[in-house]
Amino acid sequence: METIKQFELSKEYLESLRIAIEGEDGSFIQESFEGVNVADIASMLEELTMEEALFVFKTIDKQVASDILTELEDDTLDKVIKEMDYQELASYIQLMDSDDAADMLNLFDDKESQEIIGYFDDKAKSLQVIDLLKYEEDTAGGIMAKEYIRANKNWTVVQTINEIRRQAENVEKIFSIYVVNNRQHLLGRVSLKKIVLASDQTLIQDIYEEELISVTTDTDQEEVAEIMRRYDLESIPVVNAKNVLVGRITVDDILDVLREEAEEDMQAMTGITDTVDEYDSVIKLTKARLPWLLIGIIGGLMGAGFIGFFEGGLSKVTALAFFIPLITATGGNVGIQSSSLVVQSLASKSAFDDSLSKRFLKGLLVAILNGLILALFVFGMVVLFYGNGARFAMVVSIALFSVVLLASFMGTVTPIVLDRMGINPALASGPFITTANDLLGLAVYFLVAMSLLNL
Amino acid sequence: METIKQFELSKEYLESLRIAIEGEDGSFIQESFEGVNVADIASMLEELTMEEALFVFKTIDKQVASDILTELEDDTLDKVIKEMDYQELASYIQLMDSDDAADMLNLFDDKESQEIIGYFDDKAKSLQVIDLLKYEEDTAGGIMAKEYIRANKNWTVVQTINEIRRQAENVEKIFSIYVVNNRQHLLGRVSLKKIVLASDQTLIQDIYEEELISVTTDTDQEEVAEIMRRYDLESIPVVNAKNVLVGRITVDDILDVLREEAEEDMQAMTGITDTVDEYDSVIKLTKARLPWLLIGIIGGLMGAGFIGFFEGGLSKVTALAFFIPLITATGGNVGIQSSSLVVQSLASKSAFDDSLSKRFLKGLLVAILNGLILALFVFGMVVLFYGNGARFAMVVSIALFSVVLLASFMGTVTPIVLDRMGINPALASGPFITTANDLLGLAVYFLVAMSLLNL
Structure with a gap:
């Protein structure tokens, strides 16, 4: 088969990875991670000792390392961030999407997270993250990201494509493009499919859909999940009290919310305090x-x-x-x-x-x-x-x-x-x-x- | 505010709807549904008597009626389909996405569903649905849809855009375009974003990503959900045992799977047989x-x-x-x-x-x-x-x-x-x-x- 399927985590591979770490064979490690999803690399790192994992972190590409951090289990993450100084942490965190960066900084107290943000080279990211840290963690504001594509209703399709090009690196998944007026009020959405099929000089205001479901920053995350499930949405725009577009929530975060809530319910029903799993001591x-x-x-x-x-x-x-x-x-x-x-x-x-x-x-x-x-x-x-x-x-x-x-x-x-x-x-x-x-x-x-x- | 928010279901509106139905005021009904999500219309119909609901069905646009059917609660759906003859049912079911159509036909026995499919005018849809009915309901094959965009690796971007245009009506949400070889083997995917940003004559084989996670038709739906959650996927391609692309599962269906499974677990734990809710007798x-x-x-x-x-x-x-x-x-x-x-x-x-x-x-x-x-x-x-x-x-x-x-x-x-x-x-x-x-x-x-x- 030509397609790369889910990465097979085998004990044999883990053994060869350990040998490579011991021999400080950086190129083996980098090659063997190529084309492997970061979620799988994160699972693998969970099996290593802290020194081994830290060696891997320093060896691999900075962006990959940053992605891995967002996928680690809470316990491992706690241990890993204790081993890094704030400057090193900042170098990883500023590469994350704004919502993941804010989640990471929420693991620290206000003073610590300010210090970490101080080390950001990416000033735009630091402003985004400071804004996100204002919101309660389990509200729409607390789970939304600042990465999304926004188009003014007066733009043409080609202007919108230029905006997509400009943001291509920041916004990994686009789904819908949100349409705003000059005061950034949310007006509607236009799908990427429509952009592909429209001619270059078409105006956004002629093709966007006005029917749009949005949530406000203080909407409870469980309610956001229920709205997205009910209306089959893959992303939902978040507005402030004045209907100004301030963020976007994508469905992958909602899947995590649903799992979290299900685990919470299960624990409430069965009388287990704290989130524990079989791997705990x-x-x-x-x-x-x-x-x-x-x-x-x-x-x-x-x-x-x-x-x-x-x-x-x-x-x-x-x-x-x-x-x-x-x-x-x-x-x-x-x-x-x-x-x-x-x-x-x-x-x-x-x-x-x-x-x-x-x-x-x-x-x-x-x-x-x-x-x-x-x-x-x-x-x-x-x-x-x-x-x-x-x-x-x-x-x-x-x-x-x-x-x-x-x-x-x-x-x-x-x-x-x-x-x-x-x-x-x-x-x-x-x-x-x-x-x-x-x-x-x-x-x-x-x-x-x-x-x-x-x- | 200019944006249309979630439709507010009020008892006052329900009352005016009832009056319109009694007065057979079709235009009021059609106008008041404009811009309202079908999930909300479905909730409203649940509150009406069967005669009232059936009048609404006959009054509104056929495609809207078909969408509403897919959103009804099981109990109401059972009652509604008993009131329709097979020809009328077929006229709605053939307008549904293939996965919803198959789900609907699964409510009937083999002979009945064959008879209903016999009334389809859309022969392509009937072939798709017949294929989907082969699979177990709680496997990837049972929840996948036949609506997705497939591009040959030898195509150019403009050929791919033409395919998107050709399928624009069938495939509501695109997410990724799946790349296949001449034998329809799944090779990888290319995002719509890349298509937008690439020049017209770029070959798909030069821009597609080979790293792709897929499932086979017999993968359990719970496993599909876990894979999509783990890898943050909004859609996943389904292949047969020979790695031939046969369908696609989108994340909105997975949200329903997760809710279903959570309810099943809750019932298993609390000793309630059958799926019941407060509204049952x-x-x-x-x-x-x-x-x-x-x-x-x-x-x-x-x-x-x-x-x-x-x-x-x-x-x-x-x-x-x-x-x-x-x-x-x-x-x-x-x-x-x-x-x-x-x-x-x-x-x-x-x-x-x-x-x-x-x-x-x-x-x-x-x-x-x-x-x-x-x-x-x-x-x-x-x-x-x-x-x-x-x-x-x-x-x-x-x-x-x-x-x-x-x-x-x-x-x-x-x-x-x-x-x-x-x-x-x-x-x-x-x-x-x-x-x-x-x-x-x-x-x-x-x-x-x-x-x-x-x-």
């Missing part, structure tokens, strides 16, 4: 998992205290203990189902969303239906197999029914409340809420038992 | 949630039977019951943490992944550390507050330690096994596995108690 992994486990344990101890409170009744009717797991597990399952449905619908808000009261009513109906079916089933099973009599079976099934209702309510309300407080609603399926629901379930179960069995 | 929602709840209930009943087996011991030491929720909850939390870490790492496989044995060893160490800390904490708390003596506290903490180890092992192994069996590993955090883990936890707890307390 045992200590770091333990630390990330311990806090939520401890909360679960404290909840469990409170549950134990709570059941202890009913010890008298429990010692009379030991069978009450048998159904504790049934009650807590069902409460947990119902709660998670409810909250995941709400989280899903919060992620895709629409102008025609059902009102809160209508949602609750519907949730209540579903819970009643499910609760009734499960309670009847459990009633039958307990009477048949556990032989504690209908009265006891009644206790278990009434408690179960109440727990289904309660867990469904909590599972619906908690994510909505969290969302309104500006907290990630996925936390509603997390260990904290699950633990709280367990305790509630136990309370319902024993209260029902105590009153129905006169214990 | 109470009966449908109940049905989607009941199966997993029943499995949880059956697990709970088995747990009850299991605890009942130890009734003798339990009636002697009632306090054993107090800690049942502590044990099952911790097992659940540890299991979910472990499996979510594994699921995350399965999603981003690398050539340098640690070996299975190394992973297990690391997981074991983390579990031992967490388990020890939690067990010591619980031991102290039980001695201090529950006054059942050190021997009893020992039972609870040894059982807890064992459960942490076991749940961690199960949480690590289950997703790996599911993944190797070709099943979505996110199911490992789902109700089925959680229920199984609850039972295991109970077993460990009571076995430890029985042997240590000589019950």
